[in-house]
Amino acid sequence: MRHDIVIIGGGPAGLAAAISAREAGVEDVLILEREQELGGILNQCIHNGFGLHTFQEELTGPEYAARYIEKAQALGIPAQLGATVIDLAREDGVLTVTCVSRQAGLQCIQAGAVVLCMGCRERPRGALNIPGCRPAGIFSAGTAQRLVNREGYLPGRKVVILGSGDIGLIMARRMTLEGAQVQCVAEIQPYSGGLKRNIVQCLDDYGIPLKLSHTVVDIRGKERVEGVTIAAVDDRMQPIPGTEEDIPCDTLLLSVGLIPENELSRQIGVEISPATNGPRVNESLETSIPGVFACGNVLHVHDLVDYVSEEAEQAGRNAARAVLGQSAETGREIPLSPTGAIRYTVPATLDPARMQETLTVRFRVKETVKSGQIRVLLDGKEVLRRNRPIMAPGEMEQAVLKKEWFTGTEQTLEVWAGPREGGNTNG
Amino acid sequence: MAEHELTCIGCPLGCALRVETDDTGAVVRVTGNTCKRGEDYGRREVTCPTRTVTSTVRVAGGKEPVVPVRTRTDIPKDRIFACMEAVRQAHIAAPVSIGDVVLHNVCGTGVDVIASKAVPARE
Numbered sequence: 001m002r003h004d005i006v007i008i009g010g011g012p013a014g015l016a017a018a019i020s021a022r023e024a025g026v027e028d029v030l031i032l033e034r035e036q037e038l039g040g041i042l043n044q045c046i047h048n049g050f051g052l053h054t055f056q057e058e059l060t061g062p063e064y065a066a067r068y069i070e071k072a073q074a075l076g077i078p079a080q081l082g083a084t085v086i087d088l089a090r091e092d093g094v095l096t097v098t099c100v101s102r103q104a105g106l107q108c109i110q111a112g113a114v115v116l117c118m119g120c121r122e123r124p125r126g127a128l129n130i131p132g133c134r135p136a137g138i139f140s141a142g143t144a145q146r147l148v149n150r151e152g153y154l155p156g157r158k159v160v161i162l163g164s165g166d167i168g169l170i171m172a173r174r175m176t177l178e179g180a181q182v183q184c185v186a187e188i189q190p191y192s193g194g195l196k197r198n199i200v201q202c203l204d205d206y207g208i209p210l211k212l213s214h215t216v217v218d219i220r221g222k223e224r225v226e227g228v229t230i231a232a233v234d235d236r237m238q239p240i241p242g243t244e245e246d247i248p249c250d251t252l253l254l255s256v257g258l259i260p261e262n263e264l265s266r267q268i269g270v271e272i273s274p275a276t277n278g279p280r281v282n283e284s285l286e287t288s289i290p291g292v293f294a295c296g297n298v299l300h301v302h303d304l305v306d307y308v309s310e311e312a313e314q315a316g317r318n319a320a321r322a323v324l325g326q327s328a329e330t331g332r333e334i335p336l337s338p339t340g341a342i343r344y345t346v347p348a349t350l351d352p353a354r355m356q357e358t359l360t361v362r363f364r365v366k367e368t369v370k371s372g373q374i375r376v377l378l379d380g381k382e383v384l385r386r387n388r389p390i391m392a393p394g395e396m397e398q399a400v401l402k403k404e405w406f407t408g409t410e411q412t413l414e415v416w417a418g419p420r421e422g423g424n425t426n427g
Numbered sequence: 428m429a430e431h432e433l434t435c436i437g438c439p440l441g442c443a444l445r446v447e448t449d450d451t452g453a454v455v456r457v458t459g460n461t462c463k464r465g466e467d468y469g470r471r472e473v474t475c476p477t478r479t480v481t482s483t484v485r486v487a488g489g490k491e492p493v494v495p496v497r498t499r500t501d502i503p504k505d506r507i508f509a510c511m512e513a514v515r516q517a518h519i520a521a522p523v524s525i526g527d528v529v530l531h532n533v534c535g536t537g538v539d540v541i542a543s544k545a546v547p548a549r550e
């Protein structure tokens with residue numbers, strides 16, 4: 001079996017990539033999805049706030065997904081459901097995707113190009129080293145979200161949430177609305193990683209305390225969680241003796257970060273960036289393995305689905321160009337250097353010969369910058385300068401580069417963010 | 428005279444707003460904001476705060492046990508729990524399409540509760 005483009009994952013990234021690949025002229029596109037329906041994590045994100053950028057309206061997750069699912073179906077793009085990809089390989093220049101499903105058994109699918117759209121996973125308890133017992137009642141926030149919103153179960157009545165990521169905040173509100181008592185949200189950092197809007201509308205609205213610089217130091221209970229101990233932490237994030245507080249509860253939710261799911265990417269030998277935990281990609285969102293593209297949360301964790309869709313459209317279009325032989329000959333790759341307050345950029349390299357008229361570079365800052373500025377320097381010469389009132393690690397930033405800036409002889413490309421004259425960091 | 432302390436949600440700055448109201452509840456002054464959006468938010472939040480409510484409703488004979496629902500538009504913030512109670516009592520039979528009305532005029536707010544996902548009937 002052979003397909004021109006195989007998309008691994010049928011969530012927001014996979015759907016947008018498949019649609020744009022088809023619209024760019026590739027007839028033979030196949031989506032492989034491990035769940036029984038398309039839409040990915042959006043299906044359990046029943047809260048509103050999706051699609052403000054893409055559709056100029058506030059949709060819920062399932063509504064946002066439905067717009068793309070309907071479009072993919074209208075275009076007649078085939079999707080295999082219940083199909084789990086277990087291996088990805090490249091031999092003699094041929095890409096092979098191995099997948100298993102109940103309907104079709106084991107299949108080896110050859111692909112002209114592959115787009116990685118596997119999304120991300122939550123950090124589990126094991127990654128945190130919380131001492132204590134291992135009773136029932138400890139869930140990741142996303143698991144609790146699935147239980148409540150898809151299966152119709154309330155996983156607990158008295159809840160403590162560790163970590164103030166957006167999923168934890170959303171679940172604090174959701175569990176409260178369903179009649180549970182959320183005792184508090186403990187966050188080890190001195191600030192929340194969640195959006196301001198979620199702090200206000202999910203915690204403040206319901207009087208749920210947010211305990212900054214606090215963490216869980218003990219979990220009690222044999223069969224079921226009976227309580228947790230939280231403590232304040234010092235500036236090195238070590239618990240301060242004497243600040244322990246016992247909180248009775250039957251459930252602990254963990255919302256402590258997301259990690260791109262790159263097992264398949266590693267199997268095929270894709271180079272992974274330590275800054276993003278996702279593939280290192282060039283301007284075409286192509287990984288270090290030719291013909292393998294990546295987009296969405298598997299590439300780097302996004303905070304808005306709208307940006308996932310946008311990025312995936314770009315990846316799908318580029319995969320189509322590669323399959324149709326429309327990619328320009330590679331010229332010279334210029335590395336993008338993140339400097340100042342910038343932690344990473346996606347893409348990591350740029351080939352002016354292959355670049356489209358414009359290229360959106362996405363990045364995150366390491367620390368909060370007030371009265372900030374974004375600057376792009378080409379061979380040390382400033383080509384872009386934009387003021388930003390505030391940049392925060394929790395909010396993705398972007399800079400749009402123009403092809404016309406490049407003559408083909410450039411050596412260095414620097415993307416810089418920091419305070420403008422008179423501004424300050426961490427203020 | 429009353430003072431309300433709020434966090435603005437307009438952007439990541441999260442300005443600490445102080446909204447002063449007179450005896451009739453009318454806004455006299457918003458301080459602490461750094462832009463116009465903050466002032467607008469402060470006024471609205473103190474005089475008539477509203478929210479979209481999202482939840483789930485049991486589905487009879489569906490491929491899935493529950494269907495996500497939402498209020499079509501915002502409802503007054505102080506009606507959230509009354510709305511949730513009405514949603515908890517509600518049920519709907521499959522098949523359900525996006526936009527199907529689950530509850531008309533929930534709690535007299537004039538706003539319908541609608542399905543936000545399709546649930547096909549069980550085969």
